[in-house]
Amino acid sequence: MGILYKVDPVAKNHDFKQKGPTCWYYVAKMMLKFHGLYDGEKKDEIYDEWKSLHVIRKIIFELKFREGDPYKLASIMAKLKIKLDKVDASLKKAINDKESDVTGAFVDELNEKIKQCGQKNADLTKAAAALDQLKEKGLSHRKLVLQTFVPSGKFKANVFSDNNVEKHLRTLGPLYVSGGLIRKESQEGLAADGATMVCAVTELNAESHHAVLLIGASGDVLFYIDPNKSDQVRQVSREILFKNVKRVKRNGNRIETLYPVCKTESEDRCMHCKERGAEI
Numbered sequence: 352m353g354i355l356y357k358v359d360p361v362a363k364n365h366d367f368k369q370k371g372p373t374c375w376y377y378v379a380k381m382m383l384k385f386h387g388l389y390d391g392e393k394k395d396e397i398y399d400e401w402k403s404l405h406v407i408r409k410i411i412f413e414l415k416f417r418e419g420d421p422y423k424l425a426s427i428m429a430k431l432k433i434k435l436d437k438v439d440a441s442l443k444k445a446i447n448d449k450e451s452d453v454t455g456a457f458v459d460e461l462n463e464k465i466k467q468c469g470q471k472n473a474d475l476t477k478a479a480a481a482l483d484q485l486k487e488k489g490l491s492h493r494k495l496v497l498q499t500f501v502p503s504g505k506f507k508a509n510v511f512s513d514n515n516v517e518k519h520l521r522t523l524g525p526l527y528v529s530g531g532l533i534r535k536e537s538q539e540g541l542a543a544d545g546a547t548m549v550c551a552v553t554e555l556n557a558e559s560h561h562a563v564l565l566i567g568a569s570g571d572v573l574f575y576i577d578p579n580k581s582d583q584v585r586q587v588s589r590e591i592l593f594k595n596v597k598r599v600k601r602n603g604n605r606i607e608t609l610y611p612v613c614k615t616e617s618e619d620r621c622m623h624c625k626e627r628g629a630e631i
Contacts, residue, residue: 352631353517353630358564374562377581382527399477401500431475442468509610510599519608520567528597539583550580551587555594
């Protein structure tokens, strides 16, 4: 028997496709939502942490069209400073306008403007502080980025061997994997439920650099979600995916993965894995 998890798609307002070269951001978001750690509406600690990472995701997207390397830390920090300066200027103007509004005709509008500017300032400042912690390592180490920006997500890096993929999926839930994983050849169709789009991938681009979310395994077939089309389940042979996935050579050439720690030490699986996993 295999395992397959139900995972909610992301980027619903953009045809379920990632924006810019930030696949890791969307894969991390799907994992947090799966484990009930983030829902985008509940304004808790992890909500605030994610907002600061969202600031960086937007800057990387903007720099994609202007820079050769949108992940260049100096460029991101410079762009962030420009945004902070603009927000500070808007905040000062709103405060001055409120003080000049002797009739109080625009007090509600200006109070809202001051509130919005204050929130933007807080998000940008938090993002700048997190970036400062990464100035030695940069943004290429996804584990460090996620642990620095979203500590409440409890992201952990691990490795597993090819024949242990199903065991890790059952125990830990959906897994972040990366490597040459952009599809090159595939066929699409509807699953047996008549609603879920399934894409059978027959070839991956070994020269690409991409992150996906591994959500299931059954026999020689693996199932994953690509943030370039997160409302679609993709299936691929173990042989094809394992040939292209990123590995850690110093650790027995095993597959590198990331996931948020959800279950307690006394649990064999967290409640989300039990509720959202189906035997196949």
